[in-house]
Amino acid sequence: MINSFFARFIPVAIAVVGLVSCSFQANTSKDVNTVSSPSPAFVPWQGLKRLYLLGGNANPIFSIAISPDNKTVLTGSFDGILKKWSIEERKTIQQPDLEETVTAIEYSPNGQTFVTGDVDGRVSLWNAQTGEIIWSYIRHRFVVTSVAISPDGKLLATGSWDRTVKLWDLATGSYIKTIALHPSQVQSIAFSPDGKAIVSADYDGAVKMWQISNGKLIRPFAGNTFPVSQIIFSADGKTLASGSHDGSIRFWDVETGLLKNTLQAHSLAVTDIAFSPDGTILASTSQDGTIKIWELKNFRRLNTLSGNIILRIAISNNNRWLVTGDEKGYVTIWEVI
Numbered sequence: 455m456i457n458s459f460f461a462r463f464i465p466v467a468i469a470v471v472g473l474v475s476c477s478f479q480a481n482t483s484k485d486v487n488t489v490s491s492p493s494p495a496f497v498p499w500q501g502l503k504r505l506y507l508l509g510g511n512a513n514p515i516f517s518i519a520i521s522p523d524n525k526t527v528l529t530g531s532f533d534g535i536l537k538k539w540s541i542e543e544r545k546t547i548q549q550p551d552l553e554e555t556v557t558a559i560e561y562s563p564n565g566q567t568f569v570t571g572d573v574d575g576r577v578s579l580w581n582a583q584t585g586e587i588i589w590s591y592i593r594h595r596f597v598v599t600s601v602a603i604s605p606d607g608k609l610l611a612t613g614s615w616d617r618t619v620k621l622w623d624l625a626t627g628s629y630i631k632t633i634a635l636h637p638s639q640v641q642s643i644a645f646s647p648d649g650k651a652i653v654s655a656d657y658d659g660a661v662k663m664w665q666i667s668n669g670k671l672i673r674p675f676a677g678n679t680f681p682v683s684q685i686i687f688s689a690d691g692k693t694l695a696s697g698s699h700d701g702s703i704r705f706w707d708v709e710t711g712l713l714k715n716t717l718q719a720h721s722l723a724v725t726d727i728a729f730s731p732d733g734t735i736l737a738s739t740s741q742d743g744t745i746k747i748w749e750l751k752n753f754r755r756l757n758t759l760s761g762n763i764i765l766r767i768a769i770s771n772n773n774r775w776l777v778t779g780d781e782k783g784y785v786t787i788w789e790v791i
Contacts, residue, residue: 516765655685
């Protein structure tokens, strides 16, 4: 077990977004805050209303997930506290103490279970209703940076700073195989929407897609030369997007592997990105202290919100909620208007 504060924080901070070294004035006002872009025609996502803040215990939020039924939010923080929040009731439902920093969270497609990964390489499956652990094993030699569950809910993939991407049986936690061995630390992984492939990105900027059935490389996606913070598929599986430490967001055609567009979205490292359910909107967060909303048909910015450094962001599958977790331990619920 790692006991030193700095021994724990430094590798985790780098694994999540790079060193979080910038300083911004905390925006902790609880008044409703609406920010809109100056456009003559109303477009959804041009307005975001901040409904409320949760938490704020000075422990950075390193992982976040919204339940498939859009009713609850899971957050994992540096101090090892895993919290389950009710969006409508604005309160904590469960709060187990994992002792080690929670670096990754994902709900299963049916919402009955969820998976966490932590700084010690441990991966755990939880009952989402009771908050009880179903199984828990040390699965990697170093920080688990990313977890992903297949669309059919049968497979679990984990990525780690031990440079591997591994595949497991979700129900039992049994090892299936190692899908990928990267030359540097794995930062992010994601299943394709059809469940046939998995993409992984590493600290050297490499992005690669692998066949689940045989573990073979399908294709690389070229363009990143800086560490990748996050990699995600659009819901239709046609577009792959990455957020990088150089502040850029890149978009590739999944079928051809060709780079479609690059946005120099932020002045500092991108910490997280999220697609809207229909794939027309992308939200990005950065060490520069901003949340930006992008319309992808014309790759134009609809909205910019400023405040603390946001480390994690998620969009509900009903397109109603945007949830963020920041460096100060605040979880903010935004409503799309």
